Amino acid sequence: MRVLMFGWEFPPHIAGGLGTACYGLTRGLARNDVKVTFVVPRAHGDEDQRFTHIVNASDIETDFCRRDEYTKEIWENLSYISIDSNMVPYATPEEYFERREEWLKQRETSVVQDSWHQRYTFSGKYGANLMEEVQRYAMVAAEVAKAEAGNFDVIHAHDWLTYYAGIAAKNVSGKPLVVHIHATDFDRSGAINPDSPVYQIEKAGMSAADKVIAVSNLTRDICINKYGIDANKIVTVHNAVRFASNTPDYGERGVKQKIVTFLGRITFQKGPDYFVEAAAKVLKRLPDVHFVMAGNGDMFNHVIRRVAKLGIADRFHFTGFLKGDDVQKMFAMSDVYVMPSVSEPFGISPLEAMREGVPVIISKQSGVAEVLDYAVKVDYWDVDAMADAIYALVQYPALAGMFGRMGYDEVTGLKWNNAAAKVKDVYASVLNE
Amino acid sequence: MKTVCLNFQVSLPMTLKRYRFFSMGLDHNYLDDTANRYATQRAARMCYLPMNALLMSIIKEQAGKFKVSFTIDGITIEQLRAWAPEVLDSMKELAKTGCVEFVGTTYSHSLASLTDKSEFEKQAKAHKKAIEKEFGVSPKVFCNTELIYSDGIGEMTADMGYNTILTEGARHILGWKSPNYVYAGAVNQRQKVMLRNYKLSDDLTFKFSCKEWNEWPLTADKYAEWIEGSTGETVNVCVDYSTFGLTNEAPSGIFEFVKALPEAIIGRGMEFDTLEGSATKHQPIGVLSCPHPISWADEERDVTAWLGNELQNEAFSKLYGLKAKVAKVNNPDFNFVWSFMQQASNFYYMSSRWLGTSNGSPFDSSYDAFINYMNILSDFGLELDAQIAAKKPASRSKKAAAEK
Numbered sequence: 130m131r132v133l134m135f136g137w138e139f140p141p142h143i144a145g146g147l148g149t150a151c152y153g154l155t156r157g158l159a160r161n162d163v164k165v166t167f168v169v170p171r172a173h174g175d176e177d178q179r180f181t182h183i184v185n186a187s188d189i190e191t192d193f194c195r196r197d198e199y200t201k202e203i204w205e206n207l208s209y210i211s212i213d214s215n216m217v218p219y220a221t222p223e224e225y226f227e228r229r230e231e232w233l234k235q236r237e238t239s240v241v242q243d244s245w246h247q248r249y250t251f252s253g254k255y256g257a258n259l260m261e262e263v264q265r266y267a268m269v270a271a272e273v274a275k276a277e278a279g280n281f282d283v284i285h286a287h288d289w290l291t292y293y294a295g296i297a298a299k300n301v302s303g304k305p306l307v308v309h310i311h312a313t314d315f316d317r318s319g320a321i322n323p324d325s326p327v328y329q330i331e332k333a334g335m336s337a338a339d340k341v342i343a344v345s346n347l348t349r350d351i352c353i354n355k356y357g358i359d360a361n362k363i364v365t366v367h368n369a370v371r372f373a374s375n376t377p378d379y380g381e382r383g384v385k386q387k388i389v390t391f392l393g394r395i396t397f398q399k400g401p402d403y404f405v406e407a408a409a410k411v412l413k414r415l416p417d418v419h420f421v422m423a424g425n426g427d428m429f430n431h432v433i434r435r436v437a438k439l440g441i442a443d444r445f446h447f448t449g450f451l452k453g454d455d456v457q458k459m460f461a462m463s464d465v466y467v468m469p470s471v472s473e474p475f476g477i478s479p480l481e482a483m484r485e486g487v488p489v490i491i492s493k494q495s496g497v498a499e500v501l502d503y504a505v506k507v508d509y510w511d512v513d514a515m516a517d518a519i520y521a522l523v524q525y526p527a528l529a530g531m532f533g534r535m536g537y538d539e540v541t542g543l544k545w546n547n548a549a550a551k552v553k554d555v556y557a558s559v560l561n562e
Numbered sequence: 563m564k565t566v567c568l569n570f571q572v573s574l575p576m577t578l579k580r581y582r583f584f585s586m587g588l589d590h591n592y593l594d595d596t597a598n599r600y601a602t603q604r605a606a607r608m609c610y611l612p613m614n615a616l617l618m619s620i621i622k623e624q625a626g627k628f629k630v631s632f633t634i635d636g637i638t639i640e641q642l643r644a645w646a647p648e649v650l651d652s653m654k655e656l657a658k659t660g661c662v663e664f665v666g667t668t669y670s671h672s673l674a675s676l677t678d679k680s681e682f683e684k685q686a687k688a689h690k691k692a693i694e695k696e697f698g699v700s701p702k703v704f705c706n707t708e709l710i711y712s713d714g715i716g717e718m719t720a721d722m723g724y725n726t727i728l729t730e731g732a733r734h735i736l737g738w739k740s741p742n743y744v745y746a747g748a749v750n751q752r753q754k755v756m757l758r759n760y761k762l763s764d765d766l767t768f769k770f771s772c773k774e775w776n777e778w779p780l781t782a783d784k785y786a787e788w789i790e791g792s793t794g795e796t797v798n799v800c801v802d803y804s805t806f807g808l809t810n811e812a813p814s815g816i817f818e819f820v821k822a823l824p825e826a827i828i829g830r831g832m833e834f835d836t837l838e839g840s841a842t843k844h845q846p847i848g849v850l851s852c853p854h855p856i857s858w859a860d861e862e863r864d865v866t867a868w869l870g871n872e873l874q875n876e877a878f879s880k881l882y883g884l885k886a887k888v889a890k891v892n893n894p895d896f897n898f899v900w901s902f903m904q905q906a907s908n909f910y911y912m913s914s915r916w917l918g919t920s921n922g923s924p925f926d927s928s929y930d931a932f933i934n935y936m937n938i939l940s941d942f943g944l945e946l947d948a949q950i951a952a953k954k955p956a957s958r959s960k961k962a963a964a965e966k
Contacts, residue, residue, distance in 0.1 A: 383584070383585065383586045384587045384944070433929050436876075437875070437877075438872050442936045446583045458584070
């Protein structure tokens with residue numbers, strides 16, 4: 130079985146969990162004898178290509194003059210979508226501002242042109258001109274589908290950024306389309322806005338798809354209730370987590386006191402505020418616990434000011450955005466990991482913490498809560514319960530030890546191979562239809 | 563006879579290095595040695611050495627008629643000793659002429675006067691000791707960090723034996739009064755308050771190189787004429803020493819200006835003196851009341867550049883919260899960290915009023931400065947706790963031994 134897969138990011142160039150999940154999934158599919166061609170804007174050349182064949186979307190030539198009906202249609206259909214900077218899905222504010230500054234200066238994405246053909250260069254990062262990039266990506270997708278014709282049986286598109294690309298490829302090739310919902314506009318903004326271009330793209334993608342894969346029942350319910358998609362069309366496939374076979378030595382741990390960690394984008398969706406309030410409550414009882422907030426996001430400065438105002442800045446630390454080994458190192462240094470997300474379609478980070486034997490506290494409003502037994506589950510808004518759970522895991526070694534040990538066993542049982550087998554079943558079902 | 567006092571503020575803050583959370587508990591070197599060496603040697607080359615040499619030649623030429631005054635804090639002396647000892651040598655030579663006054667200040671260029679009387683006194687004492695040791699003279703006049711002053715601070719310095727203090731001639735304190743007189747402090751009226759003439763001072767620092775200024779180019783003659791034309795008895799020009807060669811680089815003609823100034827002043831029947839000398843010559847003409855702290859910073863002339871937002875207040879209160887532990891440990895290495903963590907510059911970089919404009923900060927933003935400072939402070943606090951914990955059993959066994 131051969132799949133043409135459209136993504137937006139792929140390790141090591143990732144801004145969030147989507148890239149990690151795509152990587153795990155493609156590996157799992159390879160083990161299940163599924164061949165994947167992964168299309169990603171601006172491949173940097175150092176991606177791990179043992180399991181996938183990466184096509185750099187920037188390398189695909191689009192001939193402006195000989196546009197066929199499909200790409201023309203897409204171009205026309207999409208060209209009216211106004212650029213709305215509030216709709217940036219996920220990106221660090223630096224990237225956002227950089228892109229936006231650049232965009233304000235040039236008023237267009239950089240287009241590399243030579244005399245023979247026109248070639249689009251993608252920024253590969255989210256920015257204020259995201260909608261324009263989504264459109265162009267769709268045009269290139271049609272070219273890819275043409276060039277790769279006969280080399281794939283199914284099209285698989287991840288998240289709204291690539292849905293138009295998936296639809297374009299389906300129109301060109303006539304092959305069935307599977308869309309994969311890792312997050313919805315509802316999760317990001319906390320409400321449904323039918324006028325939002327992202328919502329419209331998401332709805333169009335789900336409607337055009339032959340099957341929809343949701344990363345949790347939580348997300349599946351959102352697709353049914355908020356997007357009006359037929360329940361029979363949506364299959365839940367929980368994410369898994371992939372671990373390096375050997376954990377590197379992170380060196381000596383500097384802080385001997387207990388460390389409670391939040392790791393993720395510091396945005397409304399991730400609930401950083403609740404973590405701060407819970408930290409303040411715990412510190413009233415246990416002044417020697419250290420809290421770490423790792424990550425970056427549009428609420429970063431707000432959170433720093435709140436921490437200063439609460440007078441806990443000597444026990445509450447910020448690391449900024451962590452890359453590569455530092456993420457795992459941060460998990461390894463932690464005594465408790467907290468994910469207080471307001472709405473989390475899945476949430477892979479607690480699994481990474483559990484892999485290091487760290488007990489986790491997760492919000493009930495997360496997809497990962499559906500697959501974990503050995504995690505403390507609290508409502509994201511219930512800071513008293515959160516503080517209580519932190520206190521217990523820090524103070525009672527027996528409890529923390531039990532969660533750490535059992536959690537480790539539980540998380541190592543979550544295999545991408547199994548998830549990929551379910552995805553393969555979805556492929557088979559759309560091919561049989 | 564109208565007196566002109568020249569006071570030069572010499573301050574080279576020690577810059578903290580980029581200190582990540584991951585370094586906590588492992589790395590206890592907090593200073594950016596490279597940046598500090600670079601800044602010190604650059605200042606020495608462009609400003610301190612040429613200006614000291616120039617002052618020396620003028621002092622010799624005028625044979626006692628030219629006098630200047632320096633405010634140089636302890637941290638700066640340490641920086642010079644480490645990276646540019648030849649500057650200290652030339653300062654010592656200047657001190658020997660007897661025409662150079664060294665003014666008392668806080669050792670760490672700190673804001674201790676705003677929160678902690680005993681720490682403020684300790685810093686002033688440490689600074690006095692350092693000046694006596696380095697230059698062989700004892701400061702008689704006080705000038706607090708960034709010219710910060712209030713009635714309470716005046717009282718504290720008077721109690722320490724400084725009968726004269728220099729501060730900003732802030733308009734909201736003076737009202738219709740002129741800064742060019744000696745005033746008496748509001749609490750201890752025997753203390754004399756000297757005021758910086760900010761207009762004439764800022765003309766040198768900020769306008770000298772400005773070609774759009776309608777008075778450009780500023781000559782020594784024109785400047786002396788302004789001083790002569792202003793009312794009052796003592797005109798106190800107090801500028802950052804970096805005015806000469808750094809803020810205004812050599813090609814601007816700033817050194818030629820300084821060279822020509824003594825003749826222009828003396829030729830108009832005015833004289834140079836130290837702050838101490840001028841305060842002795844002229845009688846206070848009234849009492850100056852200053853209930854809230856003032857400084858020489860910004861339009862507002864208040865202390866909000868250092869303690870104006872919640873980040874600064876939090877860092878400041880957490881820092882002074884460690885005071886008792888530092889005293890308990892009382893180890894030279896820890897006292898050194900305690901000293902440079904108090905520098906006003908640390909808090910200045912956390913100011914949110916700059917919003918992207920350059921304030922000389924090595925950090926990307928006020929938030930970035932705050933995070934870095936708090937990481938260091940947290941590590942320092944943990945180290946103090948570890949020291950105290952290590953000391954405890956020893957003292958207990960000593961006690962037990964004594965009981966036996």
